[in-house]
Amino acid sequence: MLYWKNDTDLDYCKFCAEVRYKSTRERNPNRKKTRYAILMYLAFTPHLQRLYAPKATTEQMMWHANHQTVEGSMCHSSDTEAWRHFYRIYPDFVVEPRIVRLSLCMDGFVPHGHYGCTYSCWLIILTPYYLPPRMCMSSKYMFLTMVILGPSNKKCLIDVYLKPLIDELQNLWYVDVLTYDNAKNKIFTIHGLLMWIVNDLPAYGMASGWSTISVIGCLTCMDDTRALYLQNGRKTCYFDCHRQFLHQDHLYRRNKKAFTNNRVERKVARLRLMGEQIHDWIVEFSPAVEILLALPPRYGSEHKWRKKNIFLEFEY
Known part of the structure; x- marks a missing residue:
């Protein structure tokens, strides 16, 4: 509205x-x-078009394709495997290096303190990963897209508020948006895609649909987790869960003092689930709606899914 x-x-x-x-x-x-409810939404497509207007930023938007990559080192997101994986799936986009890759960051805070006030504020920020590291990590090029205000935490119902953002992302992927390139002095069609989501563990559970509360809180380990429950602190601890992802000859696997006492890590980590596997798992679950969601069957024993993942729906 x-x-x-x-x-x-x-x-x-x-x-x-x-x-x-x-x-x-x-x-x-x-x-x-x-x-x-109130939602403040700021479209980010005009911001992306404005980056190609001045010559200073237009030349920097091509930095990812022109910089020299050192084998075995990573200084930019274009050096990652996810960046190369996208080119293997969509080889047609290799010809056009001006496709903007975006990262979404979401987090909430209480603007009025913690003294009996339950008012919350959630910010959604988009960052283009085409600029050099010194520029894409600066606040000038972090686009504040959404401000979600309300008297209570949105939790899993944040999907309802993310609907305008998903619509614009789909429009940027499927529709040809005409943009003027000042460096080459011509008009081209700009496209964009969302590659990463950066957030803390509670916001990660809100966006993915996997509850991060209690022991089975890791979406990678799932029911095969090594998390410990601290009896005195009454909290779940994931202190020594990361050694299983190291290679078998790593020194940390045989370290008995810096980690759990007198325990050598010999376990091999399970493979991470692909998007198709997660989609087939939760395809029959209910999506986020404006009412309280009933927990799916076998919740807490075999899985921690609370809803259907909106970003998987966007992908498929």
């Missing part, structure tokens, strides 16, 4: 037909309407 398209006079949502405003105005007609 966009206020600049004459939607302010509508009392019901034109998408879901639910009431938009609280009933407090009925008792006092002169009182201002109070919305149930």
Whole structure:
């Protein structure tokens, strides 16, 4: 519901037909309407087009394709295996090096402190990974896309608020957006894709649909986790779960003092599930809706999925 398209006079949502405003105005007609939820969304496609306007940033947007890669070292995201994997799946995009790869960062905080106030604020930030490391990690090129305000934590229902962002990402992938390249003095079609999501563990559980609470909180280890429950602290500890991912000759595997006492790590880590495998697993689960979700069958014993992953739906 966009206020600049004459939607302010509508009392019901034109998408879901639910009431938009609280009933407090009925008792006092002169009182201002109070919305149930507020979402501030800033489109990021114009920001990407604006990066190709000045010559200074236009030349830097091609840095990922022109810089010299040293074998065995990584100084930019273009040196990663995920970057090369995309070229193997979509070889047609190798010809056009101006396809923008994006990273999404989401986190929330309490703006009014922790003294009895439950008001929360969630920020969604997009970062283009075409610029050099000194530029793409600066605040100037981190695009604040969404501000989600509300009296309570959104938890798994944050998917409802991410819908405008997903629509724009799909539009940037499928639709040809005309952009002017100042360096080459011509118009080209810009495309973009979301490659990474950067967040902490609680936000990771909100975005993926896998609950990170309690022992089975790792989406990689799942029910084969090595997490420990601290009896005195009453919390789950993942202190010595990472040694299984090292190669068999690594010194840390035989270290009995710096990690768990008198234990040598001989376990081989399980392979990470691919997107197709996760999609087949949760295809029958319920997606995020505006009501409280019922937990799927065998939740807590075999898995920790609470909903269908929105980013997997976007991919497939």
